[in-house]
Structures are given as C-alpha cells and as structure tokens.
Amino acid sequence: MDRIQLAATDRSPRVDFDFATGHLSLHGESYPEDAAAFFGPLLQALRTYLADASPTPIVFEVGLAYFNSSSAKALMNLFMPLEDAAEEGRSITVRWRFADGDETIEEAGEDFAADFSYARFEMVREIV
Amino acid sequence: MTAETPTLGAATGPSASDRPASGVRRGGSLRGAGPRRSSDFLSAAGFIDVPTGEPGAMRPGALRGAAQGRDLDSLAHTLFLRIYPVIAVVVLVTQIGIAWVNYRDQLHLYTERADLMASLTAKAIAGPDWRSRPEIYRRPMEALTLDPAFRAATLRDAAGAVVMTLGEPKRGRSFEQITTQADLIAGPGDAPVGHLTLSISAEALRGNAEKQAILAVVTSLILMLAFVLTLHANVRRHVLSPLKRLLLAMREVEHKRWVPVELDGAFRASNEIDVISQAFNRMVDGLRSGDEAKQLLEQLEQAHQKLAQANHLVMESIGYARRIQSSVLPDRSALDGTGLDVAVLWEPLHLVGGDYFWLEEIDGLGILLVADCTGHGVPGAFLTLIVATALDRLIHERGLRDPAAILEALDGMVRTQLRQDGRGSESDDGLDCGLCVWDPAAAELRFAGAGSALTLIDGAAVTRIRGAKRGLGYPRRPGERFAAEETRLRVGPGMTFYLMTDGITDQMGGAGPARRLLGHRGVTEILGPHQGAPLAEQVTVLDAALAAYRGGESRRDDMTLVAFRPRVLPRAT
Numbered sequence: 001m002d003r004i005q006l007a008a009t010d011r012s013p014r015v016d017f018d019f020a021t022g023h024l025s026l027h028g029e030s031y032p033e034d035a036a037a038f039f040g041p042l043l044q045a046l047r048t049y050l051a052d053a054s055p056t057p058i059v060f061e062v063g064l065a066y067f068n069s070s071s072a073k074a075l076m077n078l079f080m081p082l083e084d085a086a087e088e089g090r091s092i093t094v095r096w097r098f099a100d101g102d103e104t105i106e107e108a109g110e111d112f113a114a115d116f117s118y119a120r121f122e123m124v125r126e127i128v
Numbered sequence: 129m130t131a132e133t134p135t136l137g138a139a140t141g142p143s144a145s146d147r148p149a150s151g152v153r154r155g156g157s158l159r160g161a162g163p164r165r166s167s168d169f170l171s172a173a174g175f176i177d178v179p180t181g182e183p184g185a186m187r188p189g190a191l192r193g194a195a196q197g198r199d200l201d202s203l204a205h206t207l208f209l210r211i212y213p214v215i216a217v218v219v220l221v222t223q224i225g226i227a228w229v230n231y232r233d234q235l236h237l238y239t240e241r242a243d244l245m246a247s248l249t250a251k252a253i254a255g256p257d258w259r260s261r262p263e264i265y266r267r268p269m270e271a272l273t274l275d276p277a278f279r280a281a282t283l284r285d286a287a288g289a290v291v292m293t294l295g296e297p298k299r300g301r302s303f304e305q306i307t308t309q310a311d312l313i314a315g316p317g318d319a320p321v322g323h324l325t326l327s328i329s330a331e332a333l334r335g336n337a338e339k340q341a342i343l344a345v346v347t348s349l350i351l352m353l354a355f356v357l358t359l360h361a362n363v364r365r366h367v368l369s370p371l372k373r374l375l376l377a378m379r380e381v382e383h384k385r386w387v388p389v390e391l392d393g394a395f396r397a398s399n400e401i402d403v404i405s406q407a408f409n410r411m412v413d414g415l416r417s418g419d420e421a422k423q424l425l426e427q428l429e430q431a432h433q434k435l436a437q438a439n440h441l442v443m444e445s446i447g448y449a450r451r452i453q454s455s456v457l458p459d460r461s462a463l464d465g466t467g468l469d470v471a472v473l474w475e476p477l478h479l480v481g482g483d484y485f486w487l488e489e490i491d492g493l494g495i496l497l498v499a500d501c502t503g504h505g506v507p508g509a510f511l512t513l514i515v516a517t518a519l520d521r522l523i524h525e526r527g528l529r530d531p532a533a534i535l536e537a538l539d540g541m542v543r544t545q546l547r548q549d550g551r552g553s554e555s556d557d558g559l560d561c562g563l564c565v566w567d568p569a570a571a572e573l574r575f576a577g578a579g580s581a582l583t584l585i586d587g588a589a590v591t592r593i594r595g596a597k598r599g600l601g602y603p604r605r606p607g608e609r610f611a612a613e614e615t616r617l618r619v620g621p622g623m624t625f626y627l628m629t630d631g632i633t634d635q636m637g638g639a640g641p642a643r644r645l646l647g648h649r650g651v652t653e654i655l656g657p658h659q660g661a662p663l664a665e666q667v668t669v670l671d672a673a674l675a676a677y678r679g680g681e682s683r684r685d686d687m688t689l690v691a692f693r694p695r696v697l698p699r700a701t
Contacts, residue, residue, distance in 0.1 A: 065636070066636055069579075101644065103648065
C-alpha cells in the first residue's frame, strides 16, 4: 500500500502512515472543520491495510497537543479496527505521547487506553 | 490634441491639390478638437500612400505645399525638398564654372593662334619695298584664308593706307571674332613699314560653351532623377517601412492590443529606428504587464467585493441565527426561585455554536444542563436545537426528573433524530453533557454526566466528578447502550459548582516547550482564589484569564461555563 504523508496545517495534524514498515503516526493539533472528511480516507486506508493478513507489527504513534471532540471520535474509530486486529493476533502498539503536565491529553489517553484489551497502549510522557 | 498643434498641424493638412478650390478648410479642422484617429495620423504622415505611390513620383501639390512653407506631405518629400535644391544648385554652378574656365582657356588659345599667324605673315611680308611688289605679300596673305576660322585680313602700309583686304571684317558680333594686329618690321630696330590686321572667328568656342551648358543642365536633371529614385527607394525601405510598422503597432497598442514591432530578425544597434522599435517593444512589454497587473488588480478587487458581500450576507445570516439561538437559551435568573446564584459564560466561537445550556425550575427542582455538541458554528447550533427540543419533551411530556434517566432518554432521542439507530445514517455526531438536578428542600444535588464532569470547589478543595466517559448520540455497535451513573451530593455552605464544556479547559497557550492546553487544573487554579467573589465576577475574571493564557493563540472551540451555588441554604434536616 502507498504511504500516506500529509503535512500539518494549523487545524490538522501531520500524518505519516508508512504501511510498509507498519509505522503510523499523527502529530500536531487536530480540529478540522469537518473531521469526518479529514479522517475518513485515513480510516479507509487503515481498514484496507488491516484486511491484508500481514504479520508486520503495527506501531501507531499519536502525539496531539489538542484535538476537538470530533477528532476524538475519529481517533476512536481508528483505534477500534486496530483493537480488532490485535484480538485476531496481530501485534499492535499504540503510543500515546503527551507533554509532561498536560493533564487534559494525559486523561484523554487514559480514557482511550481503557478501551483496549488486546492491543498494547503505551502512555509516553514527554519531559520538556 | 487639435489640428492647430503646430508640428502635427503642418503634417495633417492635405496637399494643395486635395483641397477644394474654394479653399474651405478640411473637415478635421471644422470638426474641431476631437480625438484624432490613427488612420488620420497615418495618412497625414504620408504612410497610406507609400505602398501604392510610384518611387520618385512626388504627389501633386507637394511642392506647392512646400513652397507655402507647410503641408509637407511626407518625410521623403521633405527630405527631397530640403536637399535637392542645394545639390542641384551646386552641380549647376560647378558645371557652369567648368564651362566658363574652358571657354576662357580656348579663347586664350585662339588669341595666341591669331597673334602667331599675324606675326608670321607680317614677318614673311616685311621688306624694304614690299608695297611695290605684290608677289611678295599676295601669297602669304592668301595663305591666311586657309585657316577655317579665318574671317578677314587687312594689310596697311606705314602711312595707314590699305594695301590689300581679304574676307569680310564686319560680319557677326564683335565677341564672336578675335582681332589682332602685327607690325611689319624689316629688321631689328627699324620702324614699322606696315600693319597687318587679322580677324578670326570664335563661333566654335561659343558652340562648345553652349554644349557644355546644355550638358550641365542635362546632368542636373539626370542627377535629380537618380537622386529622387534613390532617395525615395531608400527612405521607403529604411525609414518609411519600419516607421509604418511602428505606427501600426502603436495603433494596436492604442487599442490595448499588445503587438510588438517586428524587427525582421535584423536588429542593428547603429540603426536609430531599430533602436526606437526595440525601445517601443520594451515599452509595450511594460505597458502590457502594467495593464495585466491592473486588470488582475481589478479582478481581485471585484472578487474581494464579492467576497465581502458574501461574507456580509453570511454574517448577517449568522447574526440572525445567533438571535434565534440566544432566544432558545434560558433566562439567567430562571433558578432564582430555587435559591441558587447562577452565572453563565456562553461564548460560541463563531456567533452561534454547539454549546448549549438549560436552566429551569420545575416542581420545586432546579434543572441545570450544559451540553457540548460536536462541531461548532452553524452545524453545532443545529444539534443544540435537537437537544433543546428533546430535553423539553423529556422534562415536560415524560416528566423525567432523574438526571441519569434524562441522559439515557436524551441519548435515545438524539440518535433517533439523527438516524444513528441503524437506519443508514451519515451522522457521526453527538454531544457531551452534564446535568444537575438541584433539590433545594433536601439541599441535595444530583449529577449525571456523559463525557462531561461537574467541578466542585469547596474552600481549597477541588473535586471533579466525572460522568460516563462516552457522550450521547453517535452510532454505536449493536447492543451497545448508554449507561449513566448518578452522583448525589449534599450541598454545604461555601460550595461552588461549575459545569463547563471542554472549550473552557482546552485553551492552547504558553510559549515554546511550555505550549500546552490549560486543562481542568489550570481553570480551577484561576477560579480558586476568587471563591469569595460573586459568581458574575468569577466569570469575568475567568474570561479575562483565559484570554491572557491564550495570548496570540486563537480559540479552538465554543466555550460555556455555568457556575452556581446556593444563595441561602435551607435549614438542614
């Protein structure tokens, strides 16, 4: 599958979905006017990627300084197929990056973590 | 520009022959100072005639016009009239000068010849008694007549008596004859013994001089013809044609058709017209880009005006929508009867928004709801209306008073409204919601939340009571149901409660590595020191502090905060 690389804008995060290596990442801030339009293609690509029964372990790095509730829902939608794939035995790791002291993002990560049973969900505190 | 402009006026005038005999001035002058057409200009400059005119043939009237000191029809004619007379006069004077010098030389030679002939004959005749011996002088005298130019000869003795005469001395005018006289001297130192007068004709010389004069005139005429032909051909080729191209290009440019002058691929830096043409092309380029820039600017201004209009319409429309949304919101003093002090901060990001709150006293209970629907602006506002309608039905039609029950029912109604219950909806929308039911009689506050929390500040203690993690609405997996938990709080003195949307806490601010969201703790740290202040003042302080924290950052979301605390605590039972 083709790698998806999108530059960050002031309302959307930098996207790098490198399917060949299984390394996916979102960095920046996420509050697009239409979150469904922004995340829809990413979700579609992820589903297609997961449909191929490849053994490549997947690491999904999420380092968002801010995301609105629509983006939170979209993130949830991205996490669900990953959790499903993990349940089927694939190695999935979600690395949730947050700045030390940013309780809002830390709490959001903890809330997401509670939904995962099979995939690893790592909280990565970034000391600055 | 008028026809009276001195230089152009001279050029615009018609040639004399084009002018009516009555001398009425041309229409252009009668029309007055109208804008000049390019075709006038071309014809005035004589370029219209150039392609058809015979080389060297001057237009009738050109000379007369020139003689009048104006109406020079064309550049070629002007050049001709200015240069030709000078050359013609110089050639004529030179030729005549040469002829005159020749004539003088010939005359001198003839005079010498006559002198020589006379003196030779005199020498041959001179003798002691030549007069008495005719055989001595007859033969030499007759020999003189052999000269073709001979006219007359007269031989006289010492006393002046004519001895012999030959020819007719008085024929023709005097300047056509050369007359000379020689003395007959017998020996050195002797007195003359007679005189010989000889006249020869100079008619041949005069003939030569005439021939030369005619030749000079003919030469001048030939020179004139050659000059005219050469001048016209060259001026036409090297001056008029390029100028005509230049003028045609100027006419195009006048009509904003940016046509450069063809340089025929043979640009010569030493040729002034080539240099002018090149400069013209550069000017056209400059004008074109200037014109294009001007047009682009105009288009930009038009687009900007349209945008401003469109924006104005949209803003008007949204302003109207804000009035509607505001009128849906409750009166801030709705809970006065329940003994609650309430202050509200409701600040949509774009005039209208997805944040909604409700305050109502019913059956002696106070209902307080804060909802944050997905999206902001107009889409968010649509969702708030769904929530408002649903809440109204749940409270008034179904009579629900239990906060958890209300949230669960609200979840169902929103999902039904948005067709998120498995009927093929495209909506992935919902809301975070915090709901409090205040029972003043029992001094009890019941709270249920969906993706939302209730904040309690009691002195120095900050408590955050989180509701269910998930919000209301949103499509769910089959069988998944929203379940809310209720929290009951006994309200004591000094307690202040805050329901807020995440737009309050999610303020991006701080510089460099410290740039992060303010967060819930940041908000309570702002509110904490102002617990003694009236709620309205707390809201004002918070609003200002949030703006200060954001600094240069823009707000990300709608924000709503409802602060409340019991005004007069009922007697504890």
